[in-house]
Amino acid sequence: MTVTSEPVASGLRLDGxxxxxxxxxxxxxxxxxxxxxxxxxxxxxxxxxxxTLLRSVSGLHPVRSGRVLVDGxxxxxxxxxxxxxxxxxxxxxxxxxxxxxxxxxxxxxxxxAERRERAxxxxxxVGLAGYERYLPRQLSGGMRQRAQLARTLAANPRIIxxxxxxxxxxxxxxxxxxxxxxxxxxxxxxxxxxxxxxxxEALALADRVAVLDRGGRIAALVDVPHPRPxxxxxxxxxAAKARLLAALTEEGA
Amino acid sequence: MTQVSVAEPAVADPPARPAPRPRRRPSRRWxxxxxxxVAALLTWQGLTAAHARLWVRFxxxxxxxxxxxxxxxxxGTAVYYQDLADSLGRIxxxxxxxxxxxxxxxxxxxxxxxxxxxxxxxFEVVRPIPAIALVPIAILLFPSNEQGIVFITFVAAFFPIxxxxxxxxxxxxxxWEDAVRTMGGGRWRVxxxxxxxGALPGVFGGLSVGMGVAWICVISAEMISGQFGxxxxxxxxxxxxxxxxxxxxxxxxGLLGWSTSAAVELLGRRITxxxxxxxxx
Ligand SMILES: Nc1ncnc2c1ncn2[C@@H]1O[C@H](COP(=O)(O)OP(=O)(O)O)[C@@H](O)[C@H]1O
Ligand SMILES: [Mg+2]
Numbered sequence: 001m002t003v004t005s006e007p008v009a010s011g012l013r014l015d016g017x018x019x020x021x022x023x024x025x026x027x028x029x030x031x032x033x034x035x036x037x038x039x040x041x042x043x044x045x046x047x048x049x050x051x052t053l054l055r056s057v058s059g060l061h062p063v064r065s066g067r068v069l070v071d072g073x074x075x076x077x078x079x080x081x082x083x084x085x086x087x088x089x090x091x092x093x094x095x096x097x098x099x100x101x102x103x104x105x106x107x108x109x110x111x112x113a114e115r116r117e118r119a120x121x122x123x124x125x126v127g128l129a130g131y132e133r134y135l136p137r138q139l140s141g142g143m144r145q146r147a148q149l150a151r152t153l154a155a156n157p158r159i160i161x162x163x164x165x166x167x168x169x170x171x172x173x174x175x176x177x178x179x180x181x182x183x184x185x186x187x188x189x190x191x192x193x194x195x196x197x198x199x200x201e202a203l204a205l206a207d208r209v210a211v212l213d214r215g216g217r218i219a220a221l222v223d224v225p226h227p228r229p230x231x232x233x234x235x236x237x238x239a240a241k242a243r244l245l246a247a248l249t250e251e252g253a
Numbered sequence: 254m255t256q257v258s259v260a261e262p263a264v265a266d267p268p269a270r271p272a273p274r275p276r277r278r279p280s281r282r283w284x285x286x287x288x289x290x291v292a293a294l295l296t297w298q299g300l301t302a303a304h305a306r307l308w309v310r311f312x313x314x315x316x317x318x319x320x321x322x323x324x325x326x327x328x329g330t331a332v333y334y335q336d337l338a339d340s341l342g343r344i345x346x347x348x349x350x351x352x353x354x355x356x357x358x359x360x361x362x363x364x365x366x367x368x369x370x371x372x373x374x375x376f377e378v379v380r381p382i383p384a385i386a387l388v389p390i391a392i393l394l395f396p397s398n399e400q401g402i403v404f405i406t407f408v409a410a411f412f413p414i415x416x417x418x419x420x421x422x423x424x425x426x427x428x429w430e431d432a433v434r435t436m437g438g439g440r441w442r443v444x445x446x447x448x449x450x451g452a453l454p455g456v457f458g459g460l461s462v463g464m465g466v467a468w469i470c471v472i473s474a475e476m477i478s479g480q481f482g483x484x485x486x487x488x489x490x491x492x493x494x495x496x497x498x499x500x501x502x503x504x505x506x507g508l509l510g511w512s513t514s515a516a517v518e519l520l521g522r523r524i525t526x527x528x529x530x531x532x533x534x
Binding site: 058086088091092095107135 | 428429431432433434435436437438442446447450451453525527528529
């Protein structure tokens with residue numbers, strides 16, 4: 001089937017990024033690299049600037065100085081190659097699941113028939129087949145996040161930015177969403193920047209975890225050993241968890 | 254049920270379908286509604302037929318039967334429908350222009366700071382003036398009374414629509430716009446896909462109010478300067494001492510206002526079905 005043209009993962013580099021609100025900087029010269037196809041998790045105390053970072057990379061929030069580079073090219077504004085997944089659902093409440101998932105494809109001017117086909121493919125992929133005609137308000141929180149994931153994946157972005165996408169879900173739903181994400185990402189390894197508070201979530205998903213400090217800089221980078229999902233009983237993983245917990249405790253998260 | 258195809262056995266969370274509303278017995282409610290109407294008519298008939306003078310002079314008013322006879326008579330005349338068509342045409346023209354300009358400028362004021370700075374002071378000055386107070390200006394400005402009446406109707410409906418639209422656009426959560434922008438959508442796409450549909454519930458609130466004041470103003474303007482139209486005919490009946498005719502005019506105005514408002518309401522409800530139930534009712 002040709003509905004999923006092979007996604008191209010992009011490398012991401014943040015080079016001395018400064019961003020903030022009013023007179024205050026939230027990020028004061030942040031450097032960060034993500035390899036093409038890397039799953040990079042961002043963790044850090046609440047209010048340290050994780051959302052600001054994602055919004056700056058997406059182009060929604062202006063960068064005051066420094067550069068955001070995708071495959072070496074500085075980004076200008078928002079673009080379909082950097083998708084953002086929100087914690088609250090960003091679905092348009094007046095559009096059905098199908099029309100929400102089709103939306104990025106319509107923005108990209110993809111012909112209707114192909115739009116339908118690709119949207120249907122991703123709706124099925126996230127386990128929402130049969131719910132195409134439902135409005136967001138008729139879905140549970142978990143199902144809305146599935147729909148949002150389908151919408152993001154259908155757009156075929158090179159970088160996916162996810163801002164605590166599962167934080168509002170109950171434990172069981174969160175676990176199944178995590179499994180779905182790993183599954184999909186394995187099949188199409190896009191570069192992912194994923195914000196979470198949850199240490200276990202970080203370890204389950206990440207290739208690497210970047211811990212931010214309150215000054216909006218990277219305090220620690222922790223490699224997570226494979227295979228995925230991380231088996232907490234292996235010595236390597238236990239060590240990674242210990243390092244991550246130590247770094248987070250240091251930053252007061 | 255759908256099977257969730259994930260590596261781990263996923264929770265198939267069932268759809269949160271809105272619960273069916275508890276059914277009340279409709280027949281009893283209709284009976285009550287009809288009873289209140291019948292009681293009012295009977296009281297009216299009683300007071301007027303008995304020539305009651307209870308400080309308020311009911312003996313001056315036509316009885317229900319007089320009015321009914323006059324109504325049946327007028328329904329058989331061509332001029333009744335001519336008046337209806339004239340008033341409806343004025344409403345549709347004035348209200349239609351107000352809807353287009355009110356929504357368009359409302360969006361512009363909410364989204365473009367320059368437009369807001371330019372137009373807002375002007376609107377704030379003009380808005381408190383009751384549209385009907387513009388009759389002299391309308392007579393001076395427009396070559397025909399017809400255009401003056403449409404102008405007044407337009408002014409009346411314009412501001413509620415403008416204000417509601419502006420407010421609805423401003424109150425929108427930014428997440429919808431952010432979502433479309435990160436898909437690569439530009440200004441025009443955001444406007445079409447997010448701003449306008451998201452503002453519709455508020456816009457329809459403004460349209461409902463606008464339709465109400467549009468009727469008030471079209472009728473008043475017709476009474477002052479109209480040729481034909483329900484308002485003109487009602488005043489005309491008064492001057493020729495045809496009191497049943499006055500009441501027939503009033504009832505006609507009431508029915509017109511009610512049906513056009515109901516049409517706006519119905520359209521609004523159809524278009525904003527996506528709203529949670531409690532808000533649409
Ligand atoms: N729209 C805004 N206006 C002003 N300050 C903001 C705004 N959004 C966030 N901030 C501030 O910026 C800092 C970083 O916020 P945020 O990026 O949301 O942190 P995080 O996502 O890590 O919790 C916080 O101190 C917050 O109060
Ligand atoms: Mg945040």
